[in-house]
Amino acid sequence: MKKKRVLFTTFIISLVIIFGVVFMFFSKTLSPNSIAISEMNVGDKIISIKGSIAESGTKYKGYSISEKNGTLFINIKGSLFPFGGKGSSFDIQINKNEYAHINKILLYDGTHNRQIWPEK
Template identity: 40%
Template sequence: MSMRLKRKYLTIVFTVSIIAFPIIIGFYMFNKVVDPEEIMVTKTDVSPELITIQGGFGDSISKYHGYNISHHDHSLFIQIKGSQLPIGGHNDFNISFSNTYGNIDEIYLVGQDNAKRKIWPQT
């Protein structure tokens, strides 16, 4: 392989690495499931038509970026996604969705490691 071709190959690899690394790190940071103990739930309403959960984060840095829901045996399991990057998102969240799950007995916040915390009904 000629010196010119090696230099061109190294330049391409270096450039792709410089661009890809921040994108991968940013994607990971935006989709991080937040530990349930770091989440403050201020209001939970459950009706036959609508489920609403309002809250925020225990620190002032985290930003809300979405959620995942799963359902099993009349219980809802919600993962809140957030990031500590200063771009986009909000400090507080207001999640509201149609109750297509029927009779809900309990709602839990679930973390990355399946740690869970019951948020509804309050005991």
């Protein structure tokens, strides 16, 4: 009976470790406060955003965009172990023709946001 309990405990601990390691490979949306914007340009054709991730050990994984009522929401994604060797810096180029009527750009994580254009 004791041997079964030890095997079961070992199995559960192994599962927790495996799922923890796998979870670190997947990206998460980063908090707007952990993102440093170094350059922001809204031109006639292109919206350009350059910056870096200030969260220790987190690497840039990508981004997603949504638009609602003239506000452009940008979700920056990061991961502890991204595939492809990306660093913590990013350079996002967005075709403004797809978002011609925007009047505000926010970094957004699903709960919190930070306005990055126009500057407050």
